[in-house]
Amino acid sequence: MTRAQTAVDTSERAELDTLLTAVAHGDRVAFTDFYRATSARVYGLALRVVRHRAAAEEITQEVYLQVWQTAARYDAAMSTPTGWLMMLTHRRAVDRVRRESAASARDLVFGHAHRPVDHDVVTESVTRRLEASSVADGMRVLTPMQREAITLAYYGGRSYTEVADHLGIPLSTVKSRIRDGLRRLRAAVAEHVVAV
Incomplete structure (x- = not known):
């Protein structure tokens, strides 16, 4: 690296340090x-990791929201402003890729588990009614x-958050x-199935 480049990098770092302090x-x-x-730079890194423009734009927005909210936590002794920013971006982009990979894997597993097969309609109908009855009975053993x-999570389709x-x-x-309730429900359904 030349002296001129070093001077530019030092000047840029000082300017970004000052801006982050003000932020x-x-x-x-x-x-x-x-x-x-x-x-x-943030958008470029996000795009390289996620390889999708809209996702990279969302990540960029999320990173700058995080910068606005956490600029006081930036420690110049630990990293340069650019290094800190690239770390925030990389983490968010990798998290996005992992979430999307996990969602794709869940969809694939669900698709395989629920693909249509030839079956006996009467048997399936009776089985479904028994299962619904078991679950309804099991819900009665839960605390309110x-x-x-x-009910909110599984019947209302809401996330835990x-x-x-x-x-x-x-x-x-x-x-x-939910975890404790599902345990109780599973035990109640198992008892109901054995009783039937």
């Missing part, structure tokens, strides 16, 4: 300047709080209620 104090103009100086959380928001309780509490 940490809520300076919107500094945030705009920081965004203009760095957004092409477990029943409400499971949405259930937590709806009920106004912590996400960990929702997960515990």
Whole structure:
């Protein structure tokens, strides 16, 4: 690296350090300047990882929202502003790829498990009624709080986070209620099946 390039890098780092300090104090103009100086690099890295323009644009927005919210946590002793920004971007992009891969895998498994097969309609109808009856009976053994959380999640189609928001309780509490409720429900359904 030449001396001229080193001087430019040092100057850019000092400018970005100053802008991040101002952003940490809520300076919107500094945030705009920081965004203009760095957004092409953030978008470029996101695009290289996710390989989809719309996803890269979303990641870029998420990264700058995170910068606005957490600029006070930036530690110049640990990283350069650009290094910190690239780390935030890389993490979000990799998380997005992992989430999409997991969703694709779930869809594939679901598709294989639920592909149409030749079957006996009468047997399937009776089985479905028995299962529905077992689940309905099993729901009665749940506490009201477990029943409400499971109903919102599984019959209402809400995510655990949405259930937590709806009920106004912590996400960990929702997960515990649903997990414990499903255990009780599974045991009740198993007892019902054995009884039948």
